[in-house]
Amino acid sequence: MRATLDLAAVEAMDAADPLRAMRDRFILPEGVIYLDGNSLGAAAPAVFNELQKAATQEWAQDLIRAWNTAGWFDMPVALGDQLGRLIGAAAGQTVVCDTTSINIYKVLHAALAMRPDRTVIVAEGDSFPTDLYMAEGVASTRPGTVLRLEGVDAPTIEELIDERVAVILVNHVNYKSGQLRDMAALTRKAHEAGALIVWDLCHTAGALPVELDAANADFAIGCTYKYLNGGPGAPAFIYAATRHHDHVHQPLSGWWGHARPFAFEQGFAAGSGIRRFLCGTQPVLSMRALKGALDIWDQVDMAAVRKKSIALTELFIQLVEARCGAYGLELESPRDGNARGSQVSFLHPHGYQVMRALIERGVIGDFRAPSTIRFGFTPLYVGYRDVWQAVEVLEDILRTGAWQEARFAVKTAVT
Amino acid sequence: MRATLDLAAVEAMDAADPLRAMRDRFILPEGVIYLDGNSLGAAAPAVFNELQKAATQEWAQDLIRAWNTAGWFDMPVALGDQLGRLIGAAAGQTVVCDTTSINIYKVLHAALAMRPDRTVIVAEGDSFPTDLYMAEGVASTRPGTVLRLEGVDAPTIEELIDERVAVILVNHVNYKSGQLRDMAALTRKAHEAGALIVWDLCHTAGALPVELDAANADFAIGCTYKYLNGGPGAPAFIYAATRHHDHVHQPLSGWWGHARPFAFEQGFAAGSGIRRFLCGTQPVLSMRALKGALDIWDQVDMAAVRKKSIALTELFIQLVEARCGAYGLELESPRDGNARGSQVSFLHPHGYQVMRALIERGVIGDFRAPSTIRFGFTPLYVGYRDVWQAVEVLEDILRTGAWQEARFAVKTAVT
Structure with a gap:
């Protein structure tokens, strides 16, 4: 892990991203970091x-x-x-x-x-x-x-x-x-x-x-x-x-x-x-x-997609482990990028509540029983800064225990 | 058959049609009489x-x-x-x-x-x-x-x-x-x-x-x-x-x-x-x-649909037999409205060419081998005047032999 990884370094990664322009082809709602494109991909005006x-x-x-x-x-x-x-x-x-x-x-x-x-x-x-x-x-x-x-x-x-x-x-x-x-x-x-x-x-x-x-x-x-x-x-x-x-x-x-x-x-x-x-x-x-x-x-090079996918998931794992390591998260996905798809899963004993709390704050991933929180990284429209921000929200939820307040939402919200 | 059936009488049927307003819910292209809603129904702004x-x-x-x-x-x-x-x-x-x-x-x-x-x-x-x-x-x-x-x-x-x-x-x-x-x-x-x-x-x-x-x-x-x-x-x-x-x-x-x-x-x-x-x-x-x-x-009474469907198909059969009877058409559908769906089929030895000629003139029905020309009547958006006009075109095509000119179209157009 790079010890110097800060927001500026992450933004530099976005600036150097050859797929960066693809993001403009998609519609992403205000205030949302969408890490569930591995479940339902985002919409695009070209599709409409x-x-x-x-x-x-x-x-x-x-x-x-x-x-x-x-x-x-x-x-x-x-x-x-x-x-x-x-x-x-x-x-x-x-x-x-x-x-x-x-x-x-x-x-x-x-x-x-x-x-x-x-x-x-x-x-x-x-x-x-x-x-x-x-x-x-x-x-x-x-x-x-x-x-x-x-x-x-x-x-x-x-x-x-x-x-x-x-x-x-x-x-x-x-x-x-x-x-x-x-x-x-x-x-x-x-x-x-x-x-x-x-x-x-x-x-x-x-x-x-x-x-x-x-x-x-x-x-x-x-x-x-x-x-x-x-x-x-x-x-x-x-x-x-x-x-x-x-x-x-x-x-x-x-x-x-x-x-x-x-x-x-x-x-x-x-x-x-x-x-x-x-x-x-x-x-x-x-x-x-x-x-x-x-x-x-038709305009996308799959090799570039893979390169960015590994970089995104690697960054996510690095940041989560560096910043949220104390809060009971355990990496479920392979650590080796070459053995991993374009998603990262962590285990957490209260994974459902943690994911609810993330979604309430606009970081959309998903949950798979009994304790997997899953984040998909779609290189066409997810950037490195999204990863940084998602981890910031995750850290805050875990550090403050805000996920415990999401318990009531769990009981009423059907997923 | 009513001996006095003329355009005025047909227009009076439209005026008395309780389903008439439904037609405005659908999009029908200019210059087309669409008698193929039994194959693909028409589009509606509500659907869009x-x-x-x-x-x-x-x-x-x-x-x-x-x-x-x-x-x-x-x-x-x-x-x-x-x-x-x-x-x-x-x-x-x-x-x-x-x-x-x-x-x-x-x-x-x-x-x-x-x-x-x-x-x-x-x-x-x-x-x-x-x-x-x-x-x-x-x-x-x-x-x-x-x-x-x-x-x-x-x-x-x-x-x-x-x-x-x-x-x-x-x-x-x-x-x-x-x-x-x-x-x-x-x-x-x-x-x-x-x-x-x-x-x-x-x-x-x-x-x-x-x-x-x-x-x-x-x-x-x-x-x-x-x-x-x-x-x-x-x-x-x-x-x-x-x-x-x-x-x-x-x-x-x-x-x-x-x-x-x-x-x-x-x-x-x-x-x-x-x-x-x-x-x-x-x-x-x-x-x-x-x-x-x-x-x-949700807003349609199926009994009214059936009543109009029988009236439309009956009118079509009457008019075709009265005006095109001399040109080799033979009714394939049941003559009894109660034994018939919402379509009328006629046999014609050159059915494919006849249907091509109809379509070229904006009367869209379809053809089923070896010799069936098929017309669907969808009571929500087909009116009695449409029936009258379709028969006028059919009569003209048969009387003038215009269908023979459609032979070349048959060879080049794939259906």
Whole structure:
């Protein structure tokens, strides 16, 4: 830790930040330091513009014709390619559609069908739960399929991989701790055992460079409303390596995944390529908001994002430990920046109250039971001075015991 | 047919129309007579207002807090109840989420699980195809399940119902012909055979009064972007009768369907009531557009809608047959208004070219292969004079042979 770290030094970091101008593209409310973009990314005027154009021009004026004239029908694939650049996917392998949960169902089904003689799905006991719920759902439709969980059936995921494993569903970054997995290494280990692997990129897409093709990944899924800033509940995505496309069979076989959707044929015939992961008609307005967000990303260098992300999270850890070390906080995230996503979590026995007190003072992070306070750092619109100020507020809350006054708020406020 | 039907008489019908004022709530482009609201409903300023509020106030200013403060998380159920009134569903039985295709998958799965000793799904050979594709998809996950199709395995759906049938998936109105089924009678017949029934309301929700509860229906699904005007690709809905809720098991068991979604538990526990049809995070912006559209419907009497719908379609048939009868058009829809949805289809050997010519002149309907020209009549914003004018254009195109000139447009324009 640099002993001389003061506000002037922090402001100098902002002045030297190559991504600094990106902040002006986003709307951040007065009096708020927003450290929850890892849950819901911030809004941008460019997004509103897309939304307004789609609603008031295309829909209102072109009506049904807009499906063709405005390219609505092709958006899932077009946005998929646009997003693909951020996750190391060459064109034609990514499609934007539906929700993360539903996309997990599709890829797990497809993977299991590709390994018909294997019965095991491996996942993480501390995964974001919907991954596990969807794996349960898939397993319920395929008798004999079992779930093996890291942290339950063995301490590490690597120990769970053997010749009975059909597919591994794993988070690139853990939603709670921010622990980052080595994608290339775990993918290699899966393949050595003959298993397929599905990467959940919810906490890495837009947070750091992802290299799906280079890692030889099989499948990936993720959401677009966190670091990608696509808007609340924005449609999710699926990646499938080209080598698998012809072998994909998934039962959510709706008309958008048909080879000839407008021929209105009686029987299903899967479309070619990544399209066969499509199912039904997609929410155009939410898709267009996402387009506005991805257009901003077109101008962003992911290596610069990662560099700033590590610097922001490192600064936060340094300042918290230097200034709040006496107040019972314990670092939950990896200390090594290279093993960490773009978030920092601390444990505190009264974490819920501490986070309530922070939010009341305009520092928005979030809480995960039983005692995690979690702070997300989104390099496009969070600066070093934000980090400094957030720690100032945190220190004050802990030093004065102000978090204890937030107890009543805890009882009445629903989160 | 009234021999004296002239423009003055038609304008008098508009003057006496109790729904006439609703038209002002919608945006209809200059020079267009829009008879395709059965495919994509028209836009409304009230919808734009909701969308703008959700984006620029709630998302941009409240950020993550809006999930609670703006009621985003509860929207699927709240909008479901709001929509429920239009389809004869008491509160707590309807939820807005995902797509029609995905919702078909959920309800078919649930229904099959409720009839474990039965193996047959009955559907219509001339159904909108995604219903069949999804039935295929469900059947593919349940070995031994077979599909029986009306028009393929027997001439009528009634003849296909026996004690091996688990569930019947049937369209309330056929998307092509506009034929309307008797919901109460077919539901009774299904129940007499011990089968469950799923009603596809894509072409009746918002088009005519639907009485799911009164008909003792089991399940229903449908979209909200046609007669309901929810916007392009707006989220779909599911209805399930309360008596079935505790027996519903469906494999798209994501975190939004969990009994305690924010407890982040490892295992899935289905939520209570209609919530167990929820899966993943919903597209908030598209949901809010739908809210704006449903708010308009709050002020609409469905009996008045039906009365006007029959009058509009009857007028259209009368005028077309009187003025265009010599040009090879054949009525495909039922002649009896009580057996017809809110659309009229005619067959014409060069239907595609005729429809292209109509669209070029601002009369927007659509075409379904091989020879159907289809016109939807949405009583909230289509008037009797629109019908008169549409027929004038149609007559001119047929009389002059102008549709033949549209052949080149057919070759270059992709639909």
